[in-house]
Amino acid sequence: MVSRVIPVDPFDLVIFGGTGDLARRKILPGLFRRYCSGQMPTGSRVIGAARSEITVEEYRETVREAIHEFSKAKCDEAALEEFLALLGYVAVDARGESGWGELKEALRDDDDIVRAFYFSVGPSLFGDLAEQLRTHGLTNPEVRIVVEKPFGHDLESARALNAELARHFQETQIYRIDHYLGKETVQNLMAVRFGNMLFEPLWNAQYVDHIQITVAETVGVGGRGSYYDKSGAMRDMVQNHLMQLLCLIAMEPPARFEPDAVRDEKLKVIRALDPVDPESIVRGQYTSDGELNSYREDVENPASKTESFVAMKCYISNWRWANTPFYLRTGKRLSAQASEIAVVFKDAPHSIFGMDAGRHRNMLSIRLQPNEGMTLGVTIKEPGPGGMRLVDVPLDMSFADALGPDAEDAPDAYERLIMDVIRGNQTLFMRGDEVEAAWAWTDPLIEGWERRGDHPKPYDAGSTGPDDAAFLINKDGRRWRGIKT
Incomplete structure (x- = not known):
């Protein structure tokens, strides 16, 4: 190719x-x-x-x-x-x-x-x-x-920033860049959904059990301590990166692949997000493992209550996704670097193979990093005699393997987005009302834990995060995937 x-x-x-x-x-x-x-x-x-x-x-x-x-x-x-x-x-x-x-x-x-x-x-x-x-x-x-980014620190500052830019430039001249939207796999979300008849009819609450979005990092805050301690994982990652991934995975098909048509559909997703109960959010802060600093040491604030980890369960109130949980998770100093979207489909309505065959689900895993690609899990018969034993196997497509040298030579996120600026193509850039809608959903969550005086849960550096994050999804009979201890 x-x-x-x-x-x-x-x-x-x-x-x-x-x-x-x-x-x-x-x-x-x-x-x-x-x-x-x-x-x-x-x-x-x-x-x-x-x-x-x-x-x-x-x-x-x-x-x-x-x-x-x-x-x-x-x-x-x-x-x-x-x-x-x-x-x-x-x-x-x-x-x-x-x-x-x-x-x-x-x-x-x-x-x-x-x-x-x-x-x-x-x-x-x-x-x-x-x-x-x-x-x-x-x-x-x-x-x-x-x-x-950051496009403001909260809704008020985002509105002020948008108003300031609007005094001098039209919205069609302003390109708010989020490098996550320039990743090849992120753009492939739209290609997979809207270019394949195989998936789009199943992309709804009738067939999808739940969706997980994980962005995990092994690094700490590094030299960004003074900035990060004022922002935290919610402002730094959830309000923009994870929100954009959520929009692309959940939005309705746009009429055309054009900037405002795509961004209109993303905006509808944000506005359809339900408020999140305190019991559905877990905040964490990494502690020292004996070799690496703790978060508080990294930011030089021994009393910091800023989170370096967030996990939450949220819902989108529309016909497509009614009662389908979306689990979002991001954090620093975790056991592995991984960015993944997992679309977990429901069980077959009736198993003809009996209880011994076990419980098997199809899952589409979309890997943003490392090793960009997609894996579709399917159920087959385990080879050999002795009856119908089922096993899950992956149909794996790593971009580097499937596309060869073209995958290695493909432009990275910043390259692609800068060229889109020169072309005048705003499809992969956030619009002002989209940014404000994201803050309007995020601000009450932050204000809630600040008002309650909540402290983030400690978790060991190099782990998968606080135990409460595992309980958040385990109590629903589900398990996190994407990173392991």
Whole structure:
């Protein structure tokens, strides 16, 4: 199978925070891979913008080092030199006047050139940058801005941020990026559901027993302690990443694969989510295993009540999913790194094989990481004599095995999403009302445990999380899957 790379139109991309960690690790190495693939035309330019007073040559050397360290591109040094020649740099003060004239001069005054601004900075600067771009005449009706999460800290701040951006840009110009939506497997959720007659008729409460969504990490909070202790797993992961996965797995078929048609259906899912009872939420916080620090040591707050783990059971009140539980789980310092969606189908209404055959269920496992792919569990007869003994076997499709080199060369999440910005395709980006609806559902849960003074349950680093999380699903006669001790 040969993948088709369709070049985008020439563009000018300005990366505010162009010397920062995200730019070095993801954005610039990703752009280099797109250049090597032939998708980024030579007429394009990338301009780093930050407060550092460095020369263009010094910036290019910084990018060279970042690409050598982080890029997976299979390109030679000649291609790297060509890519570096497309880079520029301007020192800019986001809240002052310095550098904006120079940045305007660096951009091409050509309506045929796509112009995009990537806000790879903290959310506190989003409004300042948007206002500066408008004030200094750097925008036009075709300009696009890319903003990174977090999109607010709660509903009030999200509304304020959306209003600030809306003062300067139309909604069609704002690209709220969540890299989870750029993952190949996440997009395949829609292909599997809406491209296969095999699954869509079964994708409802009549045939599905429950759905599990797990995003587990082995790492702790690392160098993000000061940010994470103000956010926690609910704000950092559930409100955005897990919410997006929930929407894609549960939404109705859109009329067309177009940005607003897809996002309208996702919004309906969020608005149909029931409030979650306190008994259906488990919060946890990792403790030291004797070698690694505890959460409180990592964030340097010995009295912290912030959660590093969340598990919950929730319901969607619509015809498709009435009374079907969705179990969500995410946490840090767990026993394995795994991101999985498991669609567990109901038992056959009647077993002709008797009690000795056991209980067997079909399950579709969609793995986001590691080893992206899908596994469909089916029931067959166990080989050999002695009667009809049933056993579950997997029909496994790992993308790396099924698609060969194309899977390895496929663009990663940031690469794909940046190219979608240049194309003007907002399908995989969150709309403002979608973000606000997610906060409107999340805020009461957070306010509830803060009002009650709840403490997160301790769990050992390297475990599967608090015991209460296992009880949450076990009491329903079900079991977590995806990570093991």
